[in-house]
Amino acid sequence: MQTRQAANQSRGHTLAKGIRNTHSQRVYSTRCQQHEAYSSAVTNERPLDLIVFGATSFVGQIICSHLVSRHGTDGPLRWAIAGRSADKLAQVSAETGADVERIVADATDAADMGQLAERTRVVLSTVGPYALYGSELVAAAASAGTDYCDLAGEPQWIQQMIDLHQGTAEQSGARIVNACGFDSIPSDLGVWFTQQKSMQQFDEYCRMVAMRVSGLKGAASGGTFASMINVMNDVAANPKLRKVLGNPFALAPDGMRHGVNQPNVTIPQHDDVSGQWVGPFVMASINTRIVHRSHALLGRPWGDDFTYDEAMLMGDGPLGAAKAAALAGGLGGVMGAAAIGPVRKVLERFGPKPGTGPSPEAQEAGYFSLRFFGDTLSGDTIRTKVTGDRDPGYGSTAKMIGETAVALLDLDRTTTAGGLHTPASAFGGGLIDPLVEHAGLTFSVVD
Structure with a gap:
């Protein structure tokens, strides 16, 4: 193994198509009946704990740096990096210190993705837009019983993955966790945290939670921009998706995609x-859908009439009104322009590109601060906040998903079964401590 890994590190490791470990075949054939035995066998038989797929992306490189800092390259965590280009993987390895196995694989090749998933216990994917490049890996992870996390913020694609792979993931034991970056961990776990504190203080959950962004500094993410453009392309090709994008309950399980009117x-x-x-x-548009999916997966404990919305705080008085108008006008203008095909192509050409991002200094200068306002049916109120100490789209996002991937390794299968999850439905409060200790987030009650 050491010799093979050394060779892989010098030239990159290309997945050999059609080759599978016979022990793995035996494990996979019995996983539906023996989840506990399967989990143990995965730990013992699979050569890797974690693969970072899309390691050559801008955020992928930050993730690699974070993992090197947290876990090193020769410690208990057995991890590897993967992507399409052996040369780029070698460059990432040299620049980030990720002197680990390098795996060359194509996101659009089902065989590559199948073998990638079968080699590891957890796969972390940064390969977006996910509607273009993410589907084969989700299918492979669901089939192989491999835990998975991503940065997807594309509601139409997440719904498609739920409908296609929920049953398979339930049977295999794979925990598929979407939206593990700035969209939507702070919102999803912020609501969960607020509700737990409400129950502790008032013996009652909040029927209304509103999140307000009180501060935010960071560069626009090229990956997020590309995903937004691709959503518009998908809608242009299939106008029925407008109904999906307009439904706040679109990501709830089938049969639960309805509810009270939402602000x-x-x-x-x-x-x-x-x-x-x-x-x-x-x-x-993505955070609210993830929160409502969490609520549904948890059994809607906050009530069938629970409401949740998000907005940006702009301040008081005439100046606050002017800022709010400018924000709404600017955002509306961009979204309206993006809905027009020729203009969308111009935006795609001149907008921020995937693979580019802010300098390390700019990442460290960034931050976010979110406020959660919760009201119970009895009239009690609670205020909480979630903050991050890096720019949200890159520095904080990279650390959030890195901690999520590692936390999946220890996530109890008896409490979190296979299926497509949100951060809150998969971890509850179990992810908060790692995020606070290692990702620069804070969760607190505001007096």
């Missing part, structure tokens, strides 16, 4: 919740 800040307005002027928050 949705799309125009400048004075906010009764915060007492300030607010404008639309660009990530609300």
Whole structure:
């Protein structure tokens, strides 16, 4: 193994098609009946704990640096990096210190993805837009019983993956966790945290939670921009997707994709919740869907009439109103322009590109601060906040998904079964401590 890994590190390791370990075949054939035995066998038989797929992306490189800092390259965590180009993987290895096995694999090749999934206990994917490059790996992970996490913020694709692979993942034991970056860990776990504190203080969950962004500094993510453009392309090709994108319950399990009307800040307005002027928050379209999926997967403990929305705080008085109007107008203009095919092509050409991002200094100068306002049916109120100490789209996102991937290795299968999950449904509060200790996040109650 040492000799083979050394050779792999010098030239990259190309997946050999059609080759499988006979022990793995035996394990896979019995996994549906013997989940506990399967879990133990995966730990013992698979050569790797974690593969970072898409390691050559901008955020992938930051993830590699984080894993090197946290776990080294020759410690208990057996990890590898993967991507399409052996040369680029070698460059990432040299620049980040990720002197680990390098695996060359094509995201669009089902055989490559199948063998990638079968070599590891957890796979972390940064390969977006996921609707273009992510589907084969999700299918492979679900089939192989491999735990998986990604940075997907594309509701139409996540719904498609749920509908296609939920049953397979339940049978194999694979925990597929979407939206493990700035969209949507702070929102999803922020609501979960707020609800737990409400129950502790008032013996009652909140029937209404509103998240307000009180501070944010960071560069636009090229990957997020590319995903937004691709969503628009998908809608242009299939107008029926407008209904999916417009439904706040679109990611709930089939049969639960309905509920009470949800507030949705799309125009400048004075906010009764915060007492300030607010404008639309660009990530609300995915974050709210993830929160409502979490609520559904948890059994809707917060009530069938639970509401959740997100917005940006713009301040008080005329200046706050002007800022809210400018934000709404600017965001509306961009989204409206992106809906027009020729203009969308111009935006795609000149907008931020995947693979590019801010300098390390800019990442460290970034931050985010979110406020959660919760009200119970009895009239009690609770206020909490979630903060991050790096720019949200890159520095914080990389650490969040890195900690998520490692946490999946120790996630108890008797409490979190196979299926497509959200961060809150998979971990509950179990992810909060690693995020606080190693990813620079804070979760607290505001007096």
